[in-house]
Amino acid sequence: MRISARNQLKGTVVAVEKGATTAHVRIDVGGTIVTASITNQAVDELGLAAGKEAYAVVKASDVMVAVD
Amino acid sequence: MRISARNQLKGTVVAVEKGATTAHVRIDVGGTIVTASITNQAVDELGLAAGKEAYAVVKASDVMVAVD
Amino acid sequence: MRISARNQLKGTVVAVEKGATTAHVRIDVGGTIVTASITNQAVDELGLAAGKEAYAVVKASDVMVAVD
Amino acid sequence: MRISARNQLKGTVVAVEKGATTAHVRIDVGGTIVTASITNQAVDELGLAAGKEAYAVVKASDVMVAVD
Amino acid sequence: MRISARNQLKGTVVAVEKGATTAHVRIDVGGTIVTASITNQAVDELGLAAGKEAYAVVKASDVMVAVD
Amino acid sequence: MRISARNQLKGTVVAVEKGATTAHVRIDVGGTIVTASITNQAVDELGLAAGKEAYAVVKASDVMVAVD
Numbered sequence: 001m002r003i004s005a006r007n008q009l010k011g012t013v014v015a016v017e018k019g020a021t022t023a024h025v026r027i028d029v030g031g032t033i034v035t036a037s038i039t040n041q042a043v044d045e046l047g048l049a050a051g052k053e054a055y056a057v058v059k060a061s062d063v064m065v066a067v068d
Numbered sequence: 069m070r071i072s073a074r075n076q077l078k079g080t081v082v083a084v085e086k087g088a089t090t091a092h093v094r095i096d097v098g099g100t101i102v103t104a105s106i107t108n109q110a111v112d113e114l115g116l117a118a119g120k121e122a123y124a125v126v127k128a129s130d131v132m133v134a135v136d
Numbered sequence: 137m138r139i140s141a142r143n144q145l146k147g148t149v150v151a152v153e154k155g156a157t158t159a160h161v162r163i164d165v166g167g168t169i170v171t172a173s174i175t176n177q178a179v180d181e182l183g184l185a186a187g188k189e190a191y192a193v194v195k196a197s198d199v200m201v202a203v204d
Numbered sequence: 205m206r207i208s209a210r211n212q213l214k215g216t217v218v219a220v221e222k223g224a225t226t227a228h229v230r231i232d233v234g235g236t237i238v239t240a241s242i243t244n245q246a247v248d249e250l251g252l253a254a255g256k257e258a259y260a261v262v263k264a265s266d267v268m269v270a271v272d
Numbered sequence: 273m274r275i276s277a278r279n280q281l282k283g284t285v286v287a288v289e290k291g292a293t294t295a296h297v298r299i300d301v302g303g304t305i306v307t308a309s310i311t312n313q314a315v316d317e318l319g320l321a322a323g324k325e326a327y328a329v330v331k332a333s334d335v336m337v338a339v340d
Numbered sequence: 341m342r343i344s345a346r347n348q349l350k351g352t353v354v355a356v357e358k359g360a361t362t363a364h365v366r367i368d369v370g371g372t373i374v375t376a377s378i379t380n381q382a383v384d385e386l387g388l389a390a391g392k393e394a395y396a397v398v399k400a401s402d403v404m405v406a407v408d
Contacts, residue, residue, distance in 0.1 A: 001137050003270040004178035006103040019361030021223030025133050030098040035074040036131035039196060042140035046135050055134040060175060061265045061401045062130035063104035065093050066123040066343040067114050069341050071338040071397060072382035087157030089291030107400060110344035125343060128379060129197045129333045134139040142239040155293030161269050166234040171210040172267035182271050191270040197333045198266035199240035201229050202259040202275040203250050205273050207329060207406040208314035225359030243332060246276035261275060264311060265401045278375040297405050302370040307346040308403035318407050327406040334402035335376035337365055338395040339386050
């Protein structure tokens with residue numbers, strides 16, 4: 001499947017923390033950690049665990065820009 | 069200002085493309101290009117232009133995870 | 137690529153309307169029209185046009201519920 | 205109340221799963237299941253339960269498009 | 273229609289600026305201006321114009337928090 | 341840090357309710373309560389608690405408009 005989301009950042013899962021229904025997945029993208037909040041169900045379906053290659057996917061309209 | 073968004077990815081603006089009301093800003097984050105879709109007005113206020121240091125900011129609940 | 141988004145609704149593109157930088161794509165999902173607002177660039181890359189099979193993809197945290 | 209969201213998909217609630225603060229609500233829209241992640245508080249206020257008619261509401265800018 | 277979105281802020285439209293496909297609508301909520309980016313089509317359907325009463329509606333998962 | 345988000349609504353935290361991984365923070369903005377759903381981790385980092393001054397920050401593309 002190819003998707004319209006402009007940001008598909010390849011990296012490696014470094015941590016998965018499950019909550020009651022929502023999990024936080026941390027992905028190392030070239031040395032930068034990206035955190036995703038997704039359902040526990042998705043974690044299980046994709047077999048996400050530390051060490052697995054994965055993409056952080058973000059729609060361009062969900063990215064803001066900040067300056068110091 | 070410090071913000072709750074889990075993802076504040078430091079990089080350098082490489083391109084700004086303005087549309088009628090919405091602009092696309094591309095930021096190089098450690099060699100990965102992140103694209104943000106923001107208002108033209110925000111581009112002007114923050115003085116965004118190629119070469120400027122900036123952060124791509126994304127709320128964790130807006131990040132998905134994909135695997136090959 | 138498999139993605140964490142809970143909603144991957146299979147259908148057929150019925151219309152693509154491009155703006156300055158943003159396009160509106162309408163997908164018929166089992167008789168219900170779903171409208172996506174994506175970049176013109178994504179429209180081109182995915183070759184979206186009326187008649188093409190496509191999925192409307194939505195993260196669960198972006199779905200609200202309403203009642204009459 | 206009428207709302208600007210382009211996608212207001214009429215269906216029937218088929219499941220409600222509450223977590224600590226966040227619930228997952230599944231709505232059958234013409235045979236397609238749509239999953240919403242909303243607050244437990246909203247579930248209670250709207251009286252959401254299996255069998256109830258409801259709409260899955262999604263802003264067009266939160267819909268992505270994918271192709272096989 | 274009643275909707276699950278936690279934030280339904282009542283106010284008055286003070287400005288509508290249409291772009292190619294996307295419009296920016298400014299709503300005065302108790303003296304604070306809230307800006308919404310919605311489709312031109314939605315502006316027309318809801319008859320939005322300066323002076324009209326309207327609600328700015330935001331899902332709780334789309335709200336961040338910042339401190340000075 | 342200055343951010344592109346069009347809506348940065350100044351107010352006072354009135355309640356913080358933590359769940360397993362996600363917290364709900366309520367901010368009084370000029371008499372209107374705005375609810376944010378953010379990570380517990382962000383609550384701790386920003387030191388959010390009732391009585392603290394804070395901003396509710398929302399990207400314009402995440403704001404919908406409704407009319408009665």
